[in-house]
Amino acid sequence: MRKLSVLALSLVFLLSACAPNFGKQNEVVQTKEEDKGKAIIPKYNISDSYYRTILPFEPSETRGLVVNNINTRYDLNEFEMGLMRIAQNSFDTDKYYFREGQEIKAKTIKAWLNRQYTPEQLKANNIKPEDNIGLNPVNTGTAEEPSSPIYLAHILEHDYLTKDDKGNVSLGGVTIGLALNSTYYYKVQQGEGTIQKEEKIDAAEMEREGKKMAEEVIKRMRSIENLENIPITIALFAQESKSSVVPGNFIAYATVDKGSSKLNDWEKVNEKYYLFPSSDAEKDHRDDETAFLNFKQDVEEYFPNFNGVIGRAFYGGDQLQELNITIPIQFYGKTEGVGFTQYVAGLVMEHFPAYISVSISVTSVDGPEALIVRKADADEPFVYIYQ
Template sequence: MRKLSIVALSLVFLLSACAPNFQKQNEVVQTKEKDKGKAIIPKYNISNKYYRTILPFVPGEARGLVVNNINTRYDLNEFEMGLMRIAQNSFDTEKYYFREGQEIKGKIVRGWLNRQYTDAQLKENKMKQAENIGLNPVNTAASGAEPSSPIYLAHILEHDYLTKDDKGNVTLAGVTIGLALNSIYYYKLAEGGDTFEKKIPFAEMEKEGKKLAEEVVKRTRNIKSLKDVPITIALFEQNSKSAVVPGTFFTYTTVDKGSTNLNDWEKVNEKYYLFPSNDAQEDHRDDSIAFLNFKQDVENYFPNFNGVIGRAYYNGDQLQDLDITIPIQFYGKTEGIGFTQYVTGLVMEHFPKYLSVSVSVTSVDGPEALIVKKADDTEPFVYIYQ
C-alpha cells in the first residue's frame, strides 16, 4: 500500500518550522494606485499555472455581480480560472502579475449588462438617455408576454496584468475580458411568477457574442487607462442552472495596443464531462470504462453504496484532470482510514500516470479525506481530516 500521510497537530508545528519565509521573499514595488503607490509582489509562486497576485488584494470593481449573474458555482469558478488560462496565451506567468479588474468600474458593468431601452421605456423607468448603455437587445414585447429577444450577455469579467520595470515601478500592461453568455435564457412573465426557459442555439449565441466583443472593445478604448494596452477578450458559454459540470470558454481573440480591431478568433477546445454519463460514454469510452471499473471496486468495499461521481476536464481529446467525490457514512475514524487506504490503491491502479486525479471523501459530518495524485507522480498525497 502506498504511503499514507496523516496530518495531525504535530505536522502543523513541523510545517510552521519548515515553511518558506514569505516576509523576506516579498518585494515592495511602486504603483500608481491611491494607497501611496505601495504594493507587494510575493516572490513565492505555488504553481506556474497561476500568476503572482499584487498585494494588498483589491476586489474587482464588478465583485458581487458575478454571483448574481452566473448560473452555478461551477460556472463561477470556471469563468474565473478559465479566463486566467486563456490569459497565459498572451501574458506569461513569469513576467506578468495579476490583479482583479479595476479599470472597468462596477457602475459601468451594471449598465452594460442591461437591455437597451426604447424612449418610452426610458421615460417609464425615469432614466436619462446617457444611462441607455445596455449591451443586451431591447425587449419590445408587451408586459406579461414572452420577451421579444433573450438576454445574451450574463456577465463581464476583467482581469488586469501588470509588469515591473528596472526601477521597481509596476504598471498595467494588458487586460483580459471574459463575456459570459447564456446558453439558456431564464425569464418570468410576471414578478413572482413561474420561471420559463428558452434554449439559445450555439450558432446564435456565438454570433451575438462576437458582436458584443467588438462593442465592448470599442467602449473599453474610451477608458483612459485602457486606451493603449493589449486586450484579450474571450467568450464563455454558461451551463444550465441544474448542471453539475461547468460551462467553458469556446473562443478568444486579441486586440493590439491602441487598436479597436479584433484579430482572428482562436478556438478553445475545452470541455467538462460528468462521470458516469451517456455523454462521457459516447465521447470518451475508454476513460469512461476506467472510471466505471474504479467505481465498481469502490462499491465492492461497501456493496450497498453507489455514490461515486467524477468531473472530468478535457483539453482537446485528452483527459487532463479528474475530480472524484465519494460521499459516504463511516461509523468510526479507523474505518475511514481503512477506506481511504483502499481508495488510494484504486486510484493508482485504475488511472494512467499522466492523469491528475483528486478524490474527496466526505460524510454528513464534513470532509473525511483528500487524495491527490499529480500527473506523473509515483506517490499520491493523502490527507486525513482530524
C-alpha cells in the first residue's frame, strides 16, 4: 500500500489544483465603472485554470435565473465552469480578472428568452410590440401541439477585466453562453390538471438554431452601453435531459473582434461526459470502462453485497481527462471506514493511468465519509477522512 497523506479538507482542495501563485500581495485598484471606486485583486491564484476575481464580489442580476432555467445541478456547474474554460482561448488568466456578468440586465435576459409573438398573440397577452424581442421561435400551433420547441433555455454572461499600468481596472472582454435544450418540456391540460410532455430535439437542428440566435445576440449586445467595442466570445451549450446523471457539454464557440458585429468562424468544442458503467461508455470508450469495471469489482470484493460504484468521466477530444467516482456505503464503525478508504486509495493507483485526475467521494446515510483525490501524474493520492 502506498503511503497516504491525510490532510485537512481545505488543503485537499487547495492542492488539487495546480501549484498556487502566492508571490503577489492583495492589490488595490481603481475601477472605471459608473460607480467609480476602489476594488481589490486577491493575492492568491490557486491555479492557472482559474481567474482571480475582483473584490468586492458583485453578483449578477441574473444569478437566480440560471437555477430556474437549467435542467440539473450537473448542467448548472458545467455551464458555468465550461464557459470559463472557453474564455481561456481568448482571455489569458494572467492578464484578465473575472467578474460575474453586469452589462446585460435581468429584465433583458428574461425578454430574450421568450418566444416571438404574432400580432394576435401580442394583443391577446397585452404585450407592447417593442417588447416582442424573444429569441425563441413563434408558436403558431397550440399548447398541446406546439409548432416548434423552445431552443434557448438560458443566457449567461461572464465579464473579464484588465488593469493598465496606472492601476485602473476596466472591462476588457465578455463571454456569453447560450444554453440550448436537447429535450423540450411543455405542459398540456388533462382533465382538471396538467401533465408534462417532452420532445427530443435533433442535435443538428439545435446547433443550427443556436448559431442563428448567437448572431442576433451579438447584434443586440453592440447596442448596449459599454459593449459597443468590447471583444466577445459566444458559446453554445447543449444541456442534458432532466433525468440525466451526467452534465451536457459545450458544442461550439465563436469570437467577435473588438468593434465588430460579425462572428468569426465557429470552432468545434470536442468535450463530453460519460456515465460509468453505461452502454454509451462501453461503445465509445471500452478500455476506460473496462478499467473502471475492474476497479468496481475490487471494491465489491471488500464488501461482497455492495454494487453501488458510479463514475462520471470527462473527455476532452477522445482523451479521458477526469474521473469522479461516488461510492455510497454503510459503515458500522469509524475504523471500518478508515480501512475501506485506505483500500480504495490503493486501488486508484493500481487501476487508473497516471495521466488522468481521479476523485472519489465515499458517502453513507450519515453524510460524507471520505474524499480521495489523485491528480494527474501525482505519486500518491491525498486523502481526507471526515470526523
